[in-house]
Every structure is written in C-alpha cells, then in structure tokens.
Amino acid sequence: MFEQLANVLIYQIGGLSPSSPLGASLHFFVMDTAKIFVMLIIIIYIMGLFRTLLSPEKVREYIRGRSKALARTLAIILGAVTPFCSCSSVPLFIGFVEAGIPLGVTFSFLIASPMINEVAVVLLLGILGWKLTLLYVIAGLTVAYIGGVAMERFHPEKWVEPYVWKIQMGQIVQPAVDTSLRGRHEFAKSEVQDIVRRIWLWVLIGVGVGAMFHGYFPESWIESLSDKDNLLAVPMAVILGVPLYSNAVGVIPLAEAMLIKGVAIGTTLALMMSIAAISLPELLILRKVIRLPGLLLFVSILTVSIISVGWAFNFLGGYL
C-alpha cells in the first residue's frame, strides 16, 4: 500500500526514475514516512487504551525486596514495557534508591527503558520483520543485564550525589484515572498527540538519513561497515552512534537502509543500540543524581557491552 503510494507520487507524478539516486531516495522517504506515521498512530492509540497497567510506581513495588537476579530480570523486562519520559529519570532513580533497590538493578532499568519500547518493537516488526525484532530485543535485554552487573562491580554508590540518600519519599500516590471506555479513548487520543508531537522530528530525520543512505551512499563506502569479518566495523558503528541521538523509533529507517545495503546484522544492531541508549540529554539529566566519573563509567560500560553484543551477532549472523 505504502509502496504503491510512493510509486505513484515519485515515479508517475514526479517522473523520476527508480534507478536514479534522487528517485530512490525520495521513494524511500515517502514510503517510510507514510508507513511509520500510520503505524505509530495505531500502536500508540492501542497502547493508550491499556494504560494504568504499568507505571514506574508499580514497577518499584514489583522489584523491591526481591533477590538480585530476579529483581534485575524484572527491572529489565518492566523497563522495556513501561512507558516513561526521560525527564522522569531523576525521580525514578531516587524512588528506586529510596525503596532499597540495588543501584545495579536501577541502571539495568535505565538502560533497557529507552532502548526497547512498545512503539519501537511494533515498528521494527512492521519494517524489518520478526527475526530482526527478536534479535534487537534480545540484544537490548542482554546489554541492559550486562551493563547493570558491570556497573555494580564498581560500587557506584560512591558517585551518587549525597542529597539523594537523604530524600524521604511520601506515601506513594496513584491518582485515580478514568477507566471508562470514553475515558480510555480520550487518554489514548491525547497520548497519540503527545508522543507524535515529541518524536515526529526524530522520525523525519531518521527517515531522511535512511533515504540518503539508500540513494546516495556508494557501495564502496559501506563496504567497510558491511564486511562482517571486519572487526572494526562494530566499534566504528558504536562510536558513530554515541554522539548521535534519536528516539529508538527514529533509528529504525536508518537501520532498514543499512540492512538493504548489506551492512552486517550485528553492526546495524550496535549502531541502533548506541544511538537509542546513549544520549547527551539523558546523561545531563542523570548528572543531577550521579557525579561525572560515575556517568563516564556508565557510558564506557554501555559502549563496551554494545560492541560485544554487536560482535556476537555478527559472528552468529551466518547461522541465523
């Protein structure tokens, strides 16, 4: 459906040839923009109907007092499915600390949350297929698990701003919400507006970069990234991704274009993860609760884990 739309717009009305770089780029851009926005609206709306199932407050209750391994597993899974805006990272961090949840577990949650979310997963399914979606989710969960365990080894408590330990939380309150069908519809509608307003630009940038990649990047340039035996490809992709920041959703079209061009799976996954998981705005927010050395360590650990997972997938790529 979206392909036909792009065919008509670009090749028939626009008169561009599918073999020209401009035609190929614009075709990709139109097709992906239409596809992504339609899917986004449907997914967010449906998720909005099922609100109140999960919130950071509830996650905290599920995790607190559990054994470390169970707590971490829960934190990662719940982190992946719980919607929370990165501006809530600080209260969330303090809330977890206050509940006595180990810092390593909290870090696992903070890594999993931006990398994997329901919107990204459904888009991945629609655009890249179930196999890659599954790989991305497994890769993300693995990085979150390893990352949290590794942070713990360094006793990150010493980098937590002292005021955090002193905060006393009040009784947890959950404001009552309207659970009638009408109330749910209204909420879902406002969620769609809210999220689309927040991420539309990232999506356009992501599709735009993907489209350029699709039409203009010469094969030879990509060869260095696409050779799965080239061990440097993964670290290169990750280092490229660290300063780039996008919502997990905006990364998907770029990944799509890379895969079409023959970049190895592990390299693509590594770039996606580093763009989604490590972002300057998020770090600046976390700086309010963790001192600089702790943050630098956090970034280094994430980088190393993402590179390792990328290598593993490239290595396994032949068998998948």
Add this chain to the structure above:
Amino acid sequence: MINIKVLGSGCSNCKTTYARIEKAAQDKKVEITLEKIEDMAQIMSYGIMSTPGVVIDGEVVHAGGIPDQKKIEAWF
C-alpha cells in the same frame, strides 16, 4: 481560590503543563495560585515518581505526562 502546584524538574513537559493550567484558568476565569516545585526532595515528598505531577490543595491529582485540557478544567 485554588492552590495548584506543578511538580517537575524543569523539563519541557513540565513547562507545557504549567502553561496549560495557567491558560485554562484565565479562559475559565478561575482564581488560582499556581506554583512550580522544582526541588527534587519536595517533589518526591508527594510520593510520585513520574513527572510532571499536579497537586491541588495538597492532593496529588496527576502524575506523568501532560494533562489534557478537559482534565485540567475538571479540576477547577
């Protein structure tokens, strides 16, 4: 006079929430005192972990995300 507090660490969602409440009160000609609470210890003392939060006369009525117009008007 209704006392409304917006709890949030100064992110864009919190600012939008503040502005929306301010505007809704003007439109409806409701007299309110609107405060911004940015101190983390105070925010947490209300028992919320998602911001922005909204407190009316000491009671938390909203946590996480921007409240929509209808919800805001229902508070007045």
